[in-house]
Amino acid sequence: MASLEERLTNMFAPVVTALGCELWGVEYVTGGPNKVLRVFIDKDEGVMVEDCEKVSRQLSALMDVEDPIAGEYMLEVSSPGMDRPLYTLDQFSRYVGQVVAVKLRVPFDGRRKFKGVLTGIEDSDVVVAVDNEEYLLPIESIEKANIVPQF
Template sequence: MASVEERLTTMFAPAVDALGCQLWGVEYLTGGRTKVLRVYIDKADGVQVEDCAQVSRQLSSLMDVEDPIAGEYTLEVSSPGMDRPLYTLEQFAQYQGQIIAVKLRVPFDGRRKFKGLLSGIEDQDVVMQVDNEEYLLPIESIEKANIVPQF
């Protein structure tokens, strides 16, 4: 069975594409009394506030019709930002050569957090160089991954 994020990504992608944007990723956070549905969009020439507003209105209408989430939630639409999260193998491949931070669902080699150079993709694994060691991290074991901005 697909996760809530996967189902929402499938549902949202055509609507976001129709508005001239790319659906970068979806996060559904449930903690305490509040639920947050965070949608990241991207655009070749950069995401503007109006892009976020248009996508928000469109997705809000879609959510009202489809009603895939029970109860109240807050919908947030934004650009991925400089520390953009990475969700798919294609996104990881796009940022090869960058420094990334990864948090795994379960420990690998005694640790859950890795920070290092994204070397590439091998089959369904993300290849990272961390402290002069090469790690192959299966995409399905990654809970969260972000670009680490370099200044």
């Protein structure tokens, strides 16, 4: 069975695309007293506040009709930002050569956290070079991954 994030991604993608944006990712955070549904959108020319407002209104209406989340939650729509999270192999492939921070669901080679240069994609693995050693990290094992901005 698909996760809630996967179901929401499938439900939101056509709406976000119709509004001229790309659905970058969906996160549902339940820790603490408040539930937060984060929706990240992107555009080649950059995401403006107006884009977030349009998408938020449409997704809010869709959520009211479909009602996939029980109880109260806060809907946040924003740009992925400079430290953008990465969710798919396609997104990883766009950032080859960049520094990434990756956290795995279960340890691989005795560790869960990797920070290094994203050197490529091999089949369904993300390849990260850490201290002159390459690690092939299966996409399904990645809990969280972000670009690390370099200044």
